[in-house]
Amino acid sequence: MAQYQHVIAGSGLIGGFLGGIIGQSARVSFIGRPNWLGRLAEGVTLTDYAGNETAYKASAEECLSELPTKIERSIIWLTVKNTALEEMLTRLQPVIAPDCIVVCCQNGLGAAALARKYLPGIRILQGIVGCNVVWNESLKQLQKTTEGEFYLEQPEDLAPELTKVLSAVQHKLLMLSWRKDIEAVAWAKLQLNLANSINAIVNQPVRTMLLDRGCRQVIAALMDELLAVTAARHIRLPKLTRVPARYLPAVLRLPDWLFKRLASAMLHIEPTARSSMWWDLQAGRVTEIDYLNGAVAEQGALSGIACPINKSVTVLVKSLETSALVATRRPLDGNSLKFQLHLE
Ligand SMILES: NC(=O)c1ccc[n+]([C@@H]2O[C@H](COP(=O)([O-])OP(=O)(O)OC[C@H]3O[C@@H](n4cnc5c(N)ncnc54)[C@H](OP(=O)(O)O)[C@@H]3O)[C@@H](O)[C@H]2O)c1
Structure with a gap:
């Protein structure tokens, strides 16, 4: 069976950082605005306050300004702001296949519930970014400026294969913490x-x-x-x-x-x-x-x-x-x- 792909839907600060980490070990596509796609295609460095860093460069085929017409067997990391979520979910509705998993990475309350409403039948997980990420234009760096892990919802029945695919987000720059108490x-x-x-x-x-x-x-x-x-x-x-x-x-x-x-x-x-x-x-x-x-x-x-x-x-x-x-x-x-x- 084909391997799972990773899709970053809304490549800004968080999408760029998560995608840059996932891209160290797996294939990632980025859906975003031209400014961010340009930065990712030119190459960025991900850094943290402790002095860790890693480079990432997306290929031209991995940078998309629109969603593909069909997304199958993919982990979709939803990284738009809450204010842009409804529009992104509306665009995903006709193209997403039932074997996809969506991870909602928004701050605050309500994103996962909204995604479940728009994408019935699709497995939705909540992810919480515990740190701050900023962009340094002169250094071309996505900088993690505070402590904080990536907390990911751990459902009881997640298949070992999916646990492994989702663990691509684990890195020395961002520790992954599986949580049963995500709420x-x-x-x-x-x-x-x-x-x-x-x-x-x-x-x-x-x-x-x-x-x-x-x-x-x-x-x-x-x-x-x-x-x-x-x-x-x-x-x-x-x-x-x-x-x-x-x-x-x-x-x-x-x-x-x-x-x-x-x-x-x-x-x-x-x-x-x-x-x-x-x-x-x-x-x-x-x-x-x-x-x-x-x-x-x-x-x-x-x-x-x-x-x-x-x-x-x-x-x-x-x-x-x-x-x-x-x-x-x-x-x-x-x-x-x-x-x-x-x-x-
Ligand atoms: N930044 C942080 O340190 C941080 C930390 C923890 C959690 N968070 C949370 O993470 C979420 C994302 O924040 P962020 O800081 O990464 O936001 P961001 O930098 O604004 O990134 C989101 C990107 O998605 C783009 N976008 C929106 N709709 C799109 C569409 N339909 N197609 C393609 N691209 C689209 C936005 O473009 P436009 O600007 O043109 O809309 C923007 O470039 C928020 O809920 C935030 O609260 C952020």
Whole structure:
């Protein structure tokens, strides 16, 4: 029988990084925009903060601007943003064969459920990228800038052959962690991503934001709401960071001097780094807010837990999405944000 192929559907930061790793040991095709296909065809280096690196170059036949007319016996790594997912799933519907497996790699909540709705009969797995990846244009590098593994849903009945094919994503640059509790991992990752919106709103580098206690207090309040929702649902959050999920809000609320001493690892960030949501706002793109803070508020409502801060932050980001002044606005400090959110 023919070997499984790998297809990256939406080759950007995550698609390029996952595909570059898989391409070390297996054949991969990339579906993407011309800018990313050009980078992959010219050759990129994948790096991490620990000094590991590996090169990858896609061949011209492996770079496609459209989905092929038929995709069979393939692992499809779905790496578009949540905001582009519905369109990609609609395009996949007529071309995907039942022997394919789709791995949804989006942050936040809801991607796998949406894929199951659009692709009934296809096995859908959830994958969670625990690290950050950025592009360095001058070095032509896809840089993994933080710790974090690739968490992949492990169903009870996965055939050994498929386990082996999916393990192509395991590499010294990205450890693969098979998870039976993928829903809990998704919530734990979401807890960390709640700060992205605050970074976008305050219009400051991530490090500057974390050094501002007012900003940290807002992030802690967002996390408290998520922790209340997961507690109501009896979801036990796995530990994705040095500090266990339930203690993170307390650490964030520490006075600056103690926070700097106890949470120094959180501050080991490139001083100019910003969240992807900030970049989306600056570029006038619709953000993933509905799948992050918005999803906490929505799921909270379903469990009878009010999440007013996540709701207000969602509204605030949406208003910035449609503001003509977003690119020229001034930075905001944490206390002003607390005032805006009625968080005194
Ligand atoms: N970057 C990170 O560090 C990171 C870490 C963990 C998780 N994630 C999550 O991973 C997901 C992907 O994020 P990302 O940062 O990799 O996004 P990204 O860099 O924007 O990559 C997605 C790419 O897919 C392209 N695309 C969208 N629809 C397409 C279509 N129909 N055909 C071909 N290409 C299409 C996009 O092009 P356009 O821009 O033209 O739409 C973009 O180039 C998100 O849910 C994100 O939250 C990201």
